[in-house]
Amino acid sequence: MANSLIKALQCLAVGVLALGGLAHAEQAILVQDAVLVEANPNPDEPALRATYMTNDDWAVTSPSFIDAAVMVFDFGTQRSVSRAVLSLPLENLYPRAGMAPLRVHAFADDGRIDLADYKAGGSIAVTELDAVAASGGNATATLTVDLTGAVNAILPTSRYVGIRIQSTAVPADVTSGFPVWTGVKFRPLYSLEFATGTPPALPADRPRFDSYTLSVPQA
Numbered sequence: 001m002a003n004s005l006i007k008a009l010q011c012l013a014v015g016v017l018a019l020g021g022l023a024h025a026e027q028a029i030l031v032q033d034a035v036l037v038e039a040n041p042n043p044d045e046p047a048l049r050a051t052y053m054t055n056d057d058w059a060v061t062s063p064s065f066i067d068a069a070v071m072v073f074d075f076g077t078q079r080s081v082s083r084a085v086l087s088l089p090l091e092n093l094y095p096r097a098g099m100a101p102l103r104v105h106a107f108a109d110d111g112r113i114d115l116a117d118y119k120a121g122g123s124i125a126v127t128e129l130d131a132v133a134a135s136g137g138n139a140t141a142t143l144t145v146d147l148t149g150a151v152n153a154i155l156p157t158s159r160y161v162g163i164r165i166q167s168t169a170v171p172a173d174v175t176s177g178f179p180v181w182t183g184v185k186f187r188p189l190y191s192l193e194f195a196t197g198t199p200p201a202l203p204a205d206r207p208r209f210d211s212y213t214l215s216v217p218q219a
């Protein structure tokens with residue numbers, strides 16, 4: 001109990017630092033989180049749905065499965081943000097060749113996680129990051145991701161923002177070594193902090209947006 005409280009406070013401290021200088025930071029409510037698993041991935045037949053849903057906060061690729069960490073946040077009546085930052089506390093890193101690259105997708109959600117959320121939203125990631133570099137190699141650091149543009153694109157049509165995080169590795173990349181997967185494991189203490197206000201003209205994550213499936217506010 002004491003340990004988990006300390007961990008939560010440490011997380012909060014890192015999250016507050018991530019929003020340094022932001023007055024009136026608020027938290028979107030984490031409605032649900034889960035892991036969507038694609039079993040026996042076949043590069044010739046990309047899956048449109050996950051095979052099953054589980055938990056334990058994995059985002060790893062192995063030769064025989066892909067685990068995507070998925071979470072849904074509720075922004076209530078909020079219709080725009082001046083900034084939004086996702087905090088992802090690591091439990092462990094599983095690098096290959098010294099790297100654990102991840103990609104982050106955001107999508108307008110219906111408020112609960114189902115198997116179709118494995119491919120929901122645009123095919124282009126909001127952002128990609130190497131968890132080893134972003135954490136400085138600290139396997140229990142908290143990663144932060146700027147999602148301002150993604151959140152502002154979703155809120156006009158949906159109060160629920162879905163986030164999906166996967167390793168960018170494909171099964172064929174993971175042919176040897178131990179363990180037989182690569183990516184990260186998170187602690188289930190995700191948070192999405194935001195500041196109220198009008199959207200910035202050029203959010204940091206905007207250039208990566210898939211304008212086909214998500215409408216991006218015009219400058």
Ligand SMILES: [Ca+2]
Nearest residue numbers: 110112113114
């Ligand atoms: Ca959903």
